[in-house]
Amino acid sequence: MYDKGILSEKVANIIKEMIINKKLKPGDKLANEIELTSELNVSRSTVREAIKILVSTNVVEVRRGKGTFVSSKPGLSKDPLGVCFMDKKNLLKDLYESRLIIEPGICALAAIRATEENIVQLEASFAEIEKEILSNKDHTETDIQFHNIIAKSSQNPIINRILPIINEGISEGYRETKDISESGDTVLYHHRKILEAIKKGDSELARKCMTDHLRYGMEQIINK
Template identity: 40%
Template sequence: MGEYLFETVKDKEVPLAEQVAEQIRQLIIDRQLTHGEKLPNEFELAQQLNVGRGTVREAVKLLVARNVLEIRRGRGTFVARHTGVVNDPLGFAYMPDQLRLAHELLDIRLIMEPWVASLAAQHATEEDVAELRALCREIEDLIHAGENHLLRDEALHVRIAGCTQNRVVPKLLPVIAYSVQLFGSLNDQRIYQETIDTHRQIVDAIAAHDPETAREAMYRHLAGNLAAITEQDQLHAQEEASPSGPI
């Protein structure tokens, strides 16, 4: 990277660390840097911005907190995955009654994700399809081994969103990601085979570039999830209504 990538920071009304953070953020935009690309080291950034290394360090901390950058110990500072999207930006973890929240998130996903799958079927590349199939296999292997598959399940839905080539769709991912994790934590193994089957159907439809079948397969997948959550909700209500309380 060249010596004059950044403007000298001068605005005395804005904290210096914030100015440096903004310059780094602008660099990422201007250079179209993506996940995993490395930034200059702390010393180089301090020289180019004409500020102290402590200020650079503070600016980097701000950007790490905002999920713009990530620090890999011993390797340097890199552009973060899902740049600028912080964990749980909508505060779902602090909402009471997580079972009700799981139901409500699936209501939203039933509207949104079938369209996402349809769009993915229109734009997915051969490389996209290969990655989707690999994720399906990983999920199936983890389920059959009795291991936690939720991170790979989340990754599959995230990858489908990426296939759309629509820059806005990935910004909707917090709804999808939190829902996948929450649903998995509340559910049991009864729906696992349905998960395997409907995942395959979704990916097969995307691979065939069949938007309507992809839409229908995603709807079936989420409707099955919603049915399972509804059953859990009903059982919970029965337990609460029982004279002896929860069993």
């Protein structure tokens, strides 16, 4: 006989496999509690505990009065890297150091693999960054979106998950960069060069432009 906690974990894993096998997408609704109880031949309390486990790992989300749905970002918790426990003094420097290792390569892949739809999305994101900067608005979320679209443009599902995880984990720290004396013109210059390199399909130029962009940001932090 299974310990109740172990059984709940097992049922949670079964439900996760069901999501994968049925190819459910973010936003798709799961079977209700009664149906899962019948299908898995376990008690309703076990199903409830299993759902709680899946909610805690952000595989599913419960919408009161509507049911249980696959999360918009399955498996991605709010702070997966535990950034909130890190030394805030060095957080931004560590962030840029990590991005310098990862993002130039991602950008190079995006230049080779970006689809027409990806390019349209990047252009729209850049236009929004430009609009926000010229209006003296915080462009942090749009900036993160721009970089996430580049990751998506790599057409690599692992990379497409890695960068959003980093950005999600450090969004609060990333937001602090708005106080760094980096002119809006410089932000737009770097993003425009990255966009142009990807549109040209020039992987090495895209790699260089992203490296230049991140190195500049890192220098601003070090010299702050």
